[in-house]
Amino acid sequence: MGIEDANVAGFVHGGTVMKLCDEAAALAAVRHSGHGAVTGGVDRMTFLERVEIGDLVTFRATVNAAWRTSMEVGVRVEAERPGTGVVRHTSSAYITMVAIDADGRPTPVPPLLAEAPDELRREREAQTRRDNRLAEREQLRESERTRLSG
Numbered sequence: 001m002g003i004e005d006a007n008v009a010g011f012v013h014g015g016t017v018m019k020l021c022d023e024a025a026a027l028a029a030v031r032h033s034g035h036g037a038v039t040g041g042v043d044r045m046t047f048l049e050r051v052e053i054g055d056l057v058t059f060r061a062t063v064n065a066a067w068r069t070s071m072e073v074g075v076r077v078e079a080e081r082p083g084t085g086v087v088r089h090t091s092s093a094y095i096t097m098v099a100i101d102a103d104g105r106p107t108p109v110p111p112l113l114a115e116a117p118d119e120l121r122r123e124r125e126a127q128t129r130r131d132n133r134l135a136e137r138e139q140l141r142e143s144e145r146t147r148l149s150g
């Protein structure tokens with residue numbers, strides 16, 4: 001991370017980390033689906049520790065779950081201070097990517113073959129986040145319907 005990525009206090013902007021998470025997630029989605037992918041939504045972005053100028057930052061993106069045309073990609077961000085060997089887990093992100101065809105329309109993705117215990121756990125947790133997101137959307141719609149009907 002260079003000075004152009006940071007604020008005057010020497011800490012890297014959250015937005016810089018988010019942008020790189022988004023790019024890593026898109027690449028994982030493209031690899032899994034074999035199609036282009038767009039960001040459908042960011043389900044969670046957590047900043048655990050600050051990243052500083054000079055840190056070497058690594059973004060590891062994994063497709064956690066695949067549905068009809070969308071996938072949840074988890075991104076783990078680690079910062080290493082060169083020369084010290086110290087690596088810190090600084091952020092985690094959960095991003096929904098949607099596969100698109102040549103016309104930009106959502107297109108089906110292959111199923112995910114989760115087998116290892118960690119893969120199965122990540123898939124279950126992704127399903128919970130999706131269920132919660134859809135339930136919240138339905139709850140907000142219902143409360144708006146109730147408000148409008150007096």
Ligand SMILES: CC(C)(COP(=O)(O)OP(=O)(O)OC[C@H]1O[C@@H](n2cnc3c(N)ncnc32)[C@H](O)[C@@H]1OP(=O)(O)O)[C@@H](O)C(=O)NCCC(=O)NCCS
Pocket residue numbers: 037038039040041067068069070071096098105106
């Ligand atoms: C994301 C997008 C392709 C969805 O298109 P759409 O016409 O709403 O398509 P659908 O309703 O068929 O939804 C397609 C999938 O997207 C998912 N999706 C749509 N909106 C979403 C949201 N806000 N968050 C998470 N997932 C979403 C749906 O759940 C569905 O997934 P599924 O097929 O696995 O069940 C469209 O809204 C779009 O192009 N948005 C702009 C994307 C963008 O510019 N991103 C930033 C730059 S990459």
